[in-house]
Amino acid sequence: xxxxxxxxxxxxxxxxxxxxxxxxxxxxxxxxxxxxxxxxxxxxxxxxxxxxxxxxxxxxxxxxxxxxxxxxxxxxxxxxxxxxxxxxxxxxxxxxxxxxxxxxxxxxxxxxxxxxxxxxxxxxxxxxxxxxxxxxxxxxxxxxxxxxxxxxxxxxxxxxxxxxxxxxxxxxxxxxxxxxxxxxxxxxxxxxxxxxxxxxxxxxxxxxxxxxxxxxxxxxxxxxxxxxxxxxxxxxxxxxxxxxxxxxxxxxxxxxxxxxxxxxxxxxxxxxxxxxxxxxxxxxxxxxxxxxxxxxxxxxxxxxxxxxx
Amino acid sequence: xxxxxxxxxxxxxxxxxxxxxxxxxxxxxxxxxxxxxxxxxxxxxxxxxxxxxxxxxxxxxxxxxxxxxxxxxxxxxxxxxxxxxxxxxxxxxxxxxxxxxxxxxxxxxxxxxxxxxxxxxxxxxxxxxxxxxxxxxxxxxxxxxxxxxxxxxxxxxxxxxxxxxxxxxxxxxxxxxxxxxxxxxxxxxxxxxxxxxxxxxxxxxxxxxxxxxxxxxxxxxxxxxxxxxxxxxxxxxxxxxxxxxxxxxxxxxxxxxxxxxxxxxxxxxxxxxxxxxxxxxxxxxx
Numbered sequence: 001x002x003x004x005x006x007x008x009x010x011x012x013x014x015x016x017x018x019x020x021x022x023x024x025x026x027x028x029x030x031x032x033x034x035x036x037x038x039x040x041x042x043x044x045x046x047x048x049x050x051x052x053x054x055x056x057x058x059x060x061x062x063x064x065x066x067x068x069x070x071x072x073x074x075x076x077x078x079x080x081x082x083x084x085x086x087x088x089x090x091x092x093x094x095x096x097x098x099x100x101x102x103x104x105x106x107x108x109x110x111x112x113x114x115x116x117x118x119x120x121x122x123x124x125x126x127x128x129x130x131x132x133x134x135x136x137x138x139x140x141x142x143x144x145x146x147x148x149x150x151x152x153x154x155x156x157x158x159x160x161x162x163x164x165x166x167x168x169x170x171x172x173x174x175x176x177x178x179x180x181x182x183x184x185x186x187x188x189x190x191x192x193x194x195x196x197x198x199x200x201x202x203x204x205x206x207x208x209x210x211x212x213x214x215x216x217x218x219x220x221x222x223x224x225x226x227x228x229x230x231x232x233x234x235x236x237x238x239x240x241x242x243x244x245x246x247x248x249x250x251x252x253x254x255x256x257x258x259x260x261x262x263x264x265x266x267x268x269x270x271x272x273x274x275x276x277x278x279x280x281x282x283x284x285x286x287x288x289x290x291x292x293x294x295x296x297x298x299x300x301x302x303x304x305x306x307x308x309x
Numbered sequence: 310x311x312x313x314x315x316x317x318x319x320x321x322x323x324x325x326x327x328x329x330x331x332x333x334x335x336x337x338x339x340x341x342x343x344x345x346x347x348x349x350x351x352x353x354x355x356x357x358x359x360x361x362x363x364x365x366x367x368x369x370x371x372x373x374x375x376x377x378x379x380x381x382x383x384x385x386x387x388x389x390x391x392x393x394x395x396x397x398x399x400x401x402x403x404x405x406x407x408x409x410x411x412x413x414x415x416x417x418x419x420x421x422x423x424x425x426x427x428x429x430x431x432x433x434x435x436x437x438x439x440x441x442x443x444x445x446x447x448x449x450x451x452x453x454x455x456x457x458x459x460x461x462x463x464x465x466x467x468x469x470x471x472x473x474x475x476x477x478x479x480x481x482x483x484x485x486x487x488x489x490x491x492x493x494x495x496x497x498x499x500x501x502x503x504x505x506x507x508x509x510x511x512x513x514x515x516x517x518x519x520x521x522x523x524x525x526x527x528x529x530x531x532x533x534x535x536x537x538x539x540x541x542x543x544x545x546x547x548x549x550x551x552x553x554x555x556x557x558x559x560x561x562x563x564x565x566x567x568x569x570x571x572x573x574x575x576x577x578x579x580x581x582x583x584x585x586x587x588x589x590x591x592x593x594x595x
Contacts, residue, residue: 107584111584117400119580119584123580165411247408288417
């Protein structure tokens with residue numbers, strides 16, 4: 001069963017959002033940027049929660065869809081010879097990532113369990129190689145890209161706060177959208193698949209199509225998260241598509257708790273904090289992250305969001 | 310023509326190295342139901358072991374033996390300390406725990422050795438070319454790697470198919486309750502399987518060390534490709550892994566030689582075709 005934050009929890013989330021929104025008033029620019037990173041991580045992990053928490057699918061291709069969303073901005077700017085409008089680049093990113101998810105999902109969902117893990121990993125890496133080994137994405141070292149145009153031009157001094165508010169808005173919209181989606185028949189059907197797939201099939205649900213729909217939607221939302229990352233950083237590189245990013249998204253989901261819709265947002269904040277604190281103490285980032293994962297998996301069985309009530 | 314022959318031999322040799330890695334992956338999965346994303350790191354560890362030992366003027370053959378023995382012991386320890394407890398965990402937990410292992414192995418390597426590229430010299434006794442057909446000659450070391458991989462593959466098949474212990478392993482994969490009812494200790498079988506799955510992956514790394522650079526991410530490509538091998542060959546099937554590994558080795562090598570640019574994608578297209586045609590793998594009994 002997937003819980004959501006409840007009335008009090010949603011109030012707390014909104015309060016947290018207000019605190020984040022006010023950060024440009026009191027925090028250092030560096031921390032404002034860090035908050036943007038956490039918000040984008042939140043979108044990315046939230047999109048994955050639709051697969052892991054809602055449908056019970058553990059995919060390792062999710063990083064590739066995130067990266068495709070980022071590269072959509074680069075590809076559009078190449079095609080147009082300049083910065084695209086955000087009203088073109090955001091749907092474009094979701095369309096590209098969603099289309100890729102439809103193709104990967106149609107193949108990978110023919111398999112189950114560990115086979116699904118392995119095929120999503122392999123197809124995700126295929127997309128990574130496509131951008132790493134061929135020139136279509138500007139090469140293996142990554143490229144700087146023109147930021148998509150917003151409605152008004154943003155002066156440089158205002159960039160960090162404006163992007164923070166934009167990221168906060170997109171994350172809030174995504175959360176609200178998924179919150180509503182989980183209350184529809186479609187959302188209930190996904191939860192049914194997670195609970196007992198064969199029963200859903202016996203009841204006459206087209207499980208395969210439901211799973212594919214969830215896979216495509218999750219991929220498109222990951223693309224939106226990747227788009228926001230490209231807009232915030234103005235830089236894309238093949239590493240955005242790599243499977244290590246998929247594993248990081250899974251970690252955020254697990255840290256926050258797979259049983260709660262708002263879990264991934266907490267998980268993204270937690271992971272960004274852990275990585276940042278790790279930076280302060282030691283050069284050995286992988287050690288910090290590896291130990292954090294071990295502790296999270298071994299000790300934190302229900303995530304930060306806690307056991308479902 | 311001689312170039313083509315060389316590519317075929319390179320492809321077979323690459324495929325056999327892939328088999329050494331993926332056989333362990335499929336064996337461990339088939340018997341224990343555990344997915345180990347850190348399996349590619351074992352390849353990297355084997356290669357660095359060969360580098361450290363040969364740099365200390367230990368002969369390569371001794372480094373190979375050390376990789377096998379070290380791999381078996383390391384595998385047994387990993388099973389006892391970690392994987393035994395992961396076995397019943399959900400997929401998500403297994404993925405993340407083995408991902409954590411990758412990060413910790415990377416960090417351990419950076420701490421104990423370094424993050425640099427290294428090369429391991431081909432042993433002097435095998436540093437010559439063997440005439441094969443006409444004026445076509447092939448590196449003696451590569452031929453030796455080919456022979457060694459074939460030998461290990463034969464040993465693995467004999468071990469699993471022909472020995473009593475192998476029978477117990479196959480039984481544990483088919484029906485764990487029955488194995489327990491017969492009074493066999495399934496925990497010891499699991500330790501053994503993990504040791505037998507880890508040793509060839511580390512051996513493959515040590516064998517490959519003189520053929521390519523030894524560098525931190527060298528196991529990544531092999532991990533992904535051995536997953537492709539397992540998907541094509543059918544999970545848990547050693548014979549399937551053998552033929553699928555040869556197929557993938559040949560496709561990848563030929564592709565890189567004759568269609569550069571798209572070569573990296575050829576194996577994945579192959580996997581997509583197999584998934585469309587037989588989603589449980591070409592060699593699965595189902």
